[in-house]
Amino acid sequence: MNWDPARPLIVQNDLSVLLETHHSDFEYVRSTLSRFADLIKTPEHLHTYRITPLSLWNAAAAGMRVDEMTAFLQKYAKFDVPTGVMSSIRKYSMRYGLLRLENVGKELYLVSDDTVVLKEICTYDSINGYLQDARGDRAIAISPEYRGLLKQELTKLGYPVEDMAAYRRGEFVRIPLLDNMEDVEVPFQLRDYQKHAVDAFQRIGDGRGIGSGVLVLPCGAGKTIVGIAAMARCSCATLILTSNVTSVRQWKREILEKTGLTEEQVGEYNGTCKEVRPITIATYQILTHRGKRDDEFSHLHLFSEREWGLIIYDEVHLLPAPVFRATAEIQATRRLGLTATLIREDGREKDVFSLVGPKRYEMAWKELESKGWIATVTCKEIRVPLSSQDRDLYVASGARQQFRIAGENTAKLEVIDDLLQLHANEQTLIIGQYINQLEQIADHTGAPMISGGMSHDDREKLYQRFKEGSLPLLIVSKVANFAVDLPDAAVAIQVSGSYGSRQEEAQRLGRILRPKRKGANEAVFYSLISEDTKEQDFAIKRQLFLVEQGYRYSISPRNTVR
Structure with missing residues (x-):
């Protein structure tokens, strides 16, 4: 050896x-x-x-x-x-690529150069209902309506399908980017990696019918810009699905700022506003809404409201099960997934692969950091002993309640005070899971708090004040995990989280990754973890994401903060 x-x-x-x-x-x-x-x-x-x-x-x-x-x-x-x-x-x-979906004339074929594999898959009962007649030794006709379900099932069986079949054109919409328009005073330019990401999605010039896939880009790397550039390339009616109303408005703002589209061409579809326009931005929540548990989903018809030529799944790792089912039925429509991480807490990564598409492009977080496109981040975990009162309660409680007690550890307040003093002149976010804890911190610090119970307009006002610098400290619940653009946030203090969610860790880190407009392009991400508790056990899993992206993760006792 x-x-x-x-x-x-x-x-x-x-x-x-x-x-x-x-x-x-x-x-x-x-x-x-x-x-x-x-x-x-x-x-x-x-x-x-x-x-x-x-x-x-x-x-x-x-x-x-x-x-x-x-x-x-x-x-x-x-x-x-x-x-x-x-x-x-x-x-x-x-x-991968051993089985392919291809168009031959007006028919859709499952094709393979390996005739043995093609015969083998025909023996599986789970896919027999999707197959029609053989077309020689190397092809089997399938019904287009089963395109997604067949891919989903074959992926489960260990035979991922390379989908090279055609995509429908969709309703034509001219979407000029402002970097291509001569009469614009301040045109914007796509960064090199953003161009590479769009090219990877469309596979320009290789003669293949690629029109689906996932692009993995760090928070702060401009995933929205990449989506807009893909829309412009496709020049078609586009349905954009995203995580919340704040994200809907951010998408709309970016589209109107960076394209020649008008306000009348871009619609919002959510709980309070239902506009179906050539470019329509909807939330996952509205698509999965239903009156009662056994009712039909009220708004999935949005998928067929227009001749969409492209569907963009923002934060694709959050895609809910009903939207997966709807996606299986629209495989002839181009699909673009955008995310900072392919990790799903429900383990359905294979469904993203088969129904939205495989990973076409990934940009390493540290590579973008080295080029100055995102902030240089230091990740620090601070171990905080439980207060004597919380320790007694912790010992007497069950496992689930113990995790919450550890998360809400009142001894974290003193650490917050020390960190705020240490970063007195920096824009700071305090992020947490539990509303009672965040309210207590808001009372203690005098800073405003944003939670799901606050109106979107009021949230926007606070976000704007924070962006302008007139509000140096903002306390946010998990509603700020996604698609909130706060470029000058330089410090994040995570006081509690969702068990071992690596997905959440990625999104929270993303709140401080935007390149800073002034001063050093640096940020610090603190996690306050109750020592020798179940919170510490779950924190080890949350660290995985940070380490996977190349970040050094230091662990310090509470007394090192001062």
Whole structure:
């Protein structure tokens, strides 16, 4: 057996990969490995990744070749890479594209050059209802209405389909970008990586019918701009689905500022306003609304209200189950998913892959940071002992209540005071899960609080004051996790969160990633964690996202703040 102790990787038979964190090549190895493997756990000295079929399919869809993956592992592994691992990488990577959906005339075919595989899948009862007659040895006709369901089921069976079938044109809408308009005083320019992301979605010039997929870009990288550029390329009626009303208004604002579209062409569709226009922006909440549990969803008809040529799923990792079902029925419409993380708390990443599309492009957070497009962030966890009163209550409570007691630990107030003093001249957000806790902090600091019970207009006024600098401290509940543009926020203090949600950690970090308009382009993300509690156990899982993106995550006792 060959081995080289100076190399940073240990590749194991079960497709797990161990990475030494103190190696001089750590950053490069981490960023390359994360293209085709998922981070599992992050003890201080040795991070664990796992290579999965889905991670390999996404890598293949994004253009990473099998020989790139295997050569990389061979170059950086301490020991010989197990033969079984090499064969599994080849086997699963090559499954992507083994089955294809293609148009032949007016018919839709499931096609494969491997006649054995095509015969094998015909034996599965779960897909028989979607298949029609064979067209020779290498093709089977399918009904277009089953396009999404067939892809979804074949992905579950381990045979991801490369969808190369045509997409309908949709209703034509001219969408000129202001960077292309000569009479604009201050045109904006797409950044290089934004152009690359749009090109990856459309696969310009390769002659293939690509029109679906997911673009993974950090918060603050301009995902909205990428979506608008994709709209302009497609020049068609577009339905944009996003997380909340604040995000709807942000999309509308950006569209009107950066395109030649008029106010009359851009509609909002939410609980209070239902405009169906050539460009329509709706919330996931309104699409999944129903009067009673057994009622039909009242607004899913929006998918058929116009001849949409493109549907954009903002924050695609939040896509609710009813929208998945509707998406399965509209596979002939181009679909673009935008997200900062493909992690889903419900484990339905494969459904995003099969129904919205595979990952087409991903930009590393640290790479954007190094170029100054997002702020340089320091991540710090501060361990806070429970107050004596909370400790007694904690010991006497059940597991679920213990987590909340730890989150609302009253001893965190003193740490907040110290941090606010330390960052006295910086725009600061305090973010938390529990309204009672946030109200207590608001009373203690005298700062205003934003929660779901506040009207959207009142929220916007506070956000605007914060942006202008007249409000240096703002306390926000989880309603601010998504799509809130606060470019000068330089400090975030997370006082409580949703168990081990890596997804939430990504979004909260995103509140301070926007490049700063003045001073140093730097920010600090604090997490206040109650020491030796269930909150500390869940915090380890939340750290995974930050470490996966390349951030150093320091842990300090409470007495180091002062």
